Amino acid sequence: MVPSLALFVSALPLLSWVCAVPPAHHFVEKSSIRLPRGWTHHGTPSPHTPITLRFGLTQPYFHQIESALLEISDPSSPRWTEHLTKEEVEKFSAPHSESIILLESFLVSHGIDITGDALQRTPASDWISLKTTIEIAEKLLDTTYSIYANHETGLTAIRTTSYSLPAHLHDHIDVVQPTNFFPSGQPLLSSLIVDDGSFNQQSGPAPAPVPQPNMSLPELKTLYRTNAYKAKGTRSSIGITGYLEQYANLADLKHFYSIFYPPALKSTLHVELINGAINSQNISEAGIEANLDVQFAGGISYPVKQIFYSTYGRGQNTNRSISYEDNGNEPYDVFLTYLLRKKTKDLPQVLTTSYGEDEDTVPINYARRVCKLYAALGTRGVSALHASGDGGVGRVGETGACFTPNRFVPIFPGGCPYVTTVGATYQIPETTVRFSGGGFSDYFPRPWYQHHAVPRYLKTLGSAYEGLFNKNGRAYPDVAAQGYRYFIVYQGEVIRVSGTSASTPTFAAIIALLNDALLSKGRRPLGFLNPWIYSLKPGVLNDITTGSNPGCGTTGFNATRGWDPATGFGTPDLPRLLKALKL
Numbered sequence: 001m002v003p004s005l006a007l008f009v010s011a012l013p014l015l016s017w018v019c020a021v022p023p024a025h026h027f028v029e030k031s032s033i034r035l036p037r038g039w040t041h042h043g044t045p046s047p048h049t050p051i052t053l054r055f056g057l058t059q060p061y062f063h064q065i066e067s068a069l070l071e072i073s074d075p076s077s078p079r080w081t082e083h084l085t086k087e088e089v090e091k092f093s094a095p096h097s098e099s100i101i102l103l104e105s106f107l108v109s110h111g112i113d114i115t116g117d118a119l120q121r122t123p124a125s126d127w128i129s130l131k132t133t134i135e136i137a138e139k140l141l142d143t144t145y146s147i148y149a150n151h152e153t154g155l156t157a158i159r160t161t162s163y164s165l166p167a168h169l170h171d172h173i174d175v176v177q178p179t180n181f182f183p184s185g186q187p188l189l190s191s192l193i194v195d196d197g198s199f200n201q202q203s204g205p206a207p208a209p210v211p212q213p214n215m216s217l218p219e220l221k222t223l224y225r226t227n228a229y230k231a232k233g234t235r236s237s238i239g240i241t242g243y244l245e246q247y248a249n250l251a252d253l254k255h256f257y258s259i260f261y262p263p264a265l266k267s268t269l270h271v272e273l274i275n276g277a278i279n280s281q282n283i284s285e286a287g288i289e290a291n292l293d294v295q296f297a298g299g300i301s302y303p304v305k306q307i308f309y310s311t312y313g314r315g316q317n318t319n320r321s322i323s324y325e326d327n328g329n330e331p332y333d334v335f336l337t338y339l340l341r342k343k344t345k346d347l348p349q350v351l352t353t354s355y356g357e358d359e360d361t362v363p364i365n366y367a368r369r370v371c372k373l374y375a376a377l378g379t380r381g382v383s384a385l386h387a388s389g390d391g392g393v394g395r396v397g398e399t400g401a402c403f404t405p406n407r408f409v410p411i412f413p414g415g416c417p418y419v420t421t422v423g424a425t426y427q428i429p430e431t432t433v434r435f436s437g438g439g440f441s442d443y444f445p446r447p448w449y450q451h452h453a454v455p456r457y458l459k460t461l462g463s464a465y466e467g468l469f470n471k472n473g474r475a476y477p478d479v480a481a482q483g484y485r486y487f488i489v490y491q492g493e494v495i496r497v498s499g500t501s502a503s504t505p506t507f508a509a510i511i512a513l514l515n516d517a518l519l520s521k522g523r524r525p526l527g528f529l530n531p532w533i534y535s536l537k538p539g540v541l542n543d544i545t546t547g548s549n550p551g552c553g554t555t556g557f558n559a560t561r562g563w564d565p566a567t568g569f570g571t572p573d574l575p576r577l578l579k580a581l582k583l
Contacts (some may be wrong), residue, residue: 002423003006006124025166026107027142027374031175032162035148036182036361042149047135051145054333055128056175056369057095057104060181065372066094069379070448075535078508081207081524083381090124093376094123094338099172100125122337125240134158136217141165148182157182175365177330182361183244185196192503212378214426214485214496217299220506223428223482226300227577229513233303236525239339239382240297240349242310243331243355247280248294249491255293256489264302269294275334277312289354292488292497293505297352303517307348308502309333310528313537330366331355332413336373340380349515349525350383353419354501359412359443359517367443371416378418378528383515385529386419387500387509388477389437393469394551408439408552416475420529421476423483423567424483424506425544430571431559432547433484437500437563447474449531453563460560468552478533480544480567481506511570515583533569538562540580541570 035041068088071079104114105131112118120129134145143161149156164181221227242248250269257264269278290308293345298306311331339347359367374384389411412423414437423436446454454475464523483503485496515525526532533541544567549556 002345012277014487027164028167028170030163030165030170030173031098031180031363031365033361033363035161036151037358038152039148039157040145041152042156044149045134045147047133047138047146049134049158051134051137051158051178052134053132053140054177054334055173056177057099057103057126058094058172058174059093059126059130059372061092061094062372064091065375065379068084068092069375069528070531072225072379073391073531075532079525081381081484083344083524083527084379084382086123086340086342089340089376089492092122093126095126095172098391100198101174102169103128107140110136110402111244112136116271122545123341127333131456139177143179150182155183162284171338174533177333180363181330181366183330183357183518184583188406193390198226214487215298216487217256220296220299220482222485223504224510224572224574226510226513226574227511229578231304231513231516231518232520233305233516235519236512237307237350238297238301238512239244239307239309239351240290241335241353241547242277242287242290242293242308242504243278243335243354245285245312246290247278247285247310248290248308248444249286250281251283252286252291252489252492253294253298255492256291257299259489259494260487261302263298266544267298267302267306268565269298270305270307272307272309274309274311274338275331275421277493279308282490286491288488288490288495288497289501291490292486293352293354296486296502297512298398301512301516304509304512309334309337309338322325324572325361332370333366333373334565336370336377339382340373340376344380347380349381349519350385350508350511351377351384352505354387354499354504356389356411356414359410359415359441362412365410367416370413371418373445374410374413374418375528376417381525381527383508383511383526385420385504385511386414386416386421386422387425387437387504388414390435390499390501391422391437392435392549392551393437393439393554393556406468407535408465410439410443410469410473411437412443412534413475415474417444417447417474417529417530420495420507420533421568422478422500422551423477423501425480425547425567425571426482426484426498430482430542430544431547432480432544432566433498434550435499436477436480436483436549436566438549438567440443440469440474440475440565442470444474446472447530448473450533453534453569456562457560461557467535468554469523471475475565477562478530478567479507479541479571481570481571507572510574513574514577514581514583518576518581521583534563536569536580540573540576543570543575
């Protein structure tokens with residue numbers, strides 16, 4: 001039986017007697033990584049540099065969330081879409097009271113006042129944040145922080161490659177950040193390809209010119225037949241994730257609508273600023289990624305409410321003119337815990353995210369903790385969609401470049417089993433676009449909903465690429481959409497962009513239309529999508545059976561009938577999806 005939150009609260013006064021003299025702690029390494037690609041040592045931070053440490057406490061009751069998610073996301077279950085309440089999720093996310101007591105006594109033993117504003121907790125107390133300095137953080141974690149620079153992005157970050165905790169805390173704390181997660185510094189704008197007309201779909205010499213179609217909003221809506229349903233927009237909403245100073249420019253959005261979809265000119269883009277973020281409207285700071293996301297998510301789903309979430313969080317950038325008090329927390333956990341604090345009526349029913357990292361550059365304990373946050377969101381009724389990356393089976397953003405010797409490079413969070421991952425197609429009839437990220441996670445095992453579709457594909461693959469990927473890992477993408485040469489407005493000009501960053505808001509907007517239709521009939525939103533997607537009958541989605549996603553010196557995974565790790569189950573068709581939901 002799960003203890004009530006009142007138990008946790010009542011336990012806290014027990015700390016009043018804790019001695020403030022630091023005991024002799026036996027530190028044991030908690031997490032260690034090799035310095036990720038592109039990063040080099042760049043100096044030593046001042047010991048007085050502020051930093052906010054976030055302690056992710058172990059969640060002994062989290063299996064209740066996973067069990068509930070299995071039931072409420074299964075369309076054959078009588079509990080399908082009976083999502084959990086905020087209070088239920090917080091109860092199942094909570095740590096044991098002993099974990100809170102041990103962490104806080106450890107902090108008190110280092111002279112930290114746990115009664116003031118320096119210490120903050122999430123409603124479930126599963127994350128406890130401490131505002132402190134580098135000097136104290138180094139003592140708490142028995143580590144040394146350094147300034148690192150990324151020669152590819154120009155970013156600097158205060159990080160360490162390893163940290164330790166007292167042995168008695170290891171079973172009570174999953175992760176501490178910011179420590180050894182080095183952010184990529186780019187959206188899947190590490191995937192987003194700005195098209196100057198020179199991009200060639202084929203790798204290697206082509207025997208003949210390759211057709212290079214463009215994709216405008218009206219063409220996309222026609223292709224996926226989104227005009228078959230007129231959204232009500234009264235209760236449904238779609239959230240667009242914005243990280244890393246990717247600002248959604250309202251003037252560009254209005255310009256886009258004036259050209260491609262005038263009815264949406266009267267719409268409003270709602271903006272929420274998280275963790276000290278801004279959403280600058282200086283036209284020179286407009287973000288290609290952010291503009292793409294809001295223009296197509298809004299253009300397809302109008303008049304569904306559109307919310308742009310701008311979250312600040314990455315390592316210190318010494319070139320920035322804007323200073324942030326936080327200095328360093330990672331955007332994924334900060335943003336997701338922000339959403340989970342919300343009442344259900346204030347949550348977006350679908351969330352589109354076009355950002356990611358090479359999985360092997362993310363500490364595994366951090367990756368698993370973030371994936372749990374997505375599971376919690378799923379139980380709250382949120383459909384989370386992520387781009388699959390643009391490296392084919394290779395590195396994100398650099399098609400064909402294999403940065404791990406003799407190994408394909410999976411992506412995170414796209415490899416998390418609790419998100420819906422979106423690959424890319426191009427041309428009509430549709431075929432796989434070569435950059436469509438796809439593969440198998442090394443961190444997460446194959447989830448229950450893939451137990452039939454993935455082995456079927458692996459059987460057709462045979463021994464190809466033996467040893468290059470984890471056959472038992474969570475496979476992705478789950479679905480796909482057009483991702484090639486989208487017309488967007490950026491800094492007042494119409495340009496073309498390509499990437500799974502384009503596919504993802506497109507598919508998410510169609511899910512937003514489905515949710516709108518469900519809500520208008522008094523039904524509940526879909527929430528976590530994958531079990532439903534994997535249960536759909538053949539022909540509901542547009543099955544993509546041609547093309548592949550080359551990389552790492554290979555032709556990559558081929559598209560074929562049914563599911564494949566190039567385009568998943570295929571691209572959307574709104575009328576058929578509505579029919580599948582009996583709408």
